[in-house]
Amino acid sequence: MGLPAGVIRELEAALGPEHVIREPEQLRVYECDGLTGYRAIPELVCLPGSAEEVQVVVRACAREEIPWVARGAGTGLSGGAAPVADGLVISLARMNRVLDVDLGSQRVVVQPGVTNLDVTRAVAAEGFFYAPDPSS
Numbered sequence: 001m002g003l004p005a006g007v008i009r010e011l012e013a014a015l016g017p018e019h020v021i022r023e024p025e026q027l028r029v030y031e032c033d034g035l036t037g038y039r040a041i042p043e044l045v046c047l048p049g050s051a052e053e054v055q056v057v058v059r060a061c062a063r064e065e066i067p068w069v070a071r072g073a074g075t076g077l078s079g080g081a082a083p084v085a086d087g088l089v090i091s092l093a094r095m096n097r098v099l100d101v102d103l104g105s106q107r108v109v110v111q112p113g114v115t116n117l118d119v120t121r122a123v124a125a126e127g128f129f130y131a132p133d134p135s136s
């Protein structure tokens, strides 16, 4: 089917063309998450670098009625980040900053692309670690 060329241009202008993935062999990377039995190749993958850029993508999708799925590391085991064919994936992988560490209350504020291991790295020097439950 293909997304409207104007929308792709709009997203490339807002995010930078290097953060809008449209090549078939690169799109295949996003065809599934940890649930590998279900696969669909999205039309486009956007990698916004800020909340404002996420807003640009979501607003364009809403306006054009393009289905979209948010994706972190794509390690969920229930297919939640499986793309919709004819749709768009918003990968949050670039938003990978640990914003605040408050060890007193054992609270860490992160952007949505931060991995569990990165949280551990941010607090390990103080003798803390962060692990999923119950695999820890």
Ligand SMILES: Cc1cc2nc3c(=O)[nH]c(=O)nc-3n(C[C@H](O)[C@H](O)[C@H](O)COP(=O)(O)OP(=O)(O)OC[C@H]3O[C@@H](n4cnc5c(N)ncnc54)[C@H](O)[C@@H]3O)c2cc1C
Pocket: 033, 034, 069, 070, 071, 072, 073, 074, 075, 076, 077, 079, 080, 081, 092, 112, 132, 133, 134, 135, 136
């Ligand atoms: C080997 C292995 C072991 C695991 N062990 C455990 C375990 O012991 N305990 C446990 O609880 N889990 C476990 N998990 C699951 C793990 O918790 C998930 O992989 C993780 O939570 C998914 O995070 P993600 O960023 O990869 O999300 P994704 O897989 O990218 O997405 C998960 C869901 O959240 C949505 N989503 C992602 N980012 C956003 C966002 N910013 N805003 C809104 N929606 C969003 C996606 O659309 C999807 O529906 C394990 C996974 C693996 C691969």
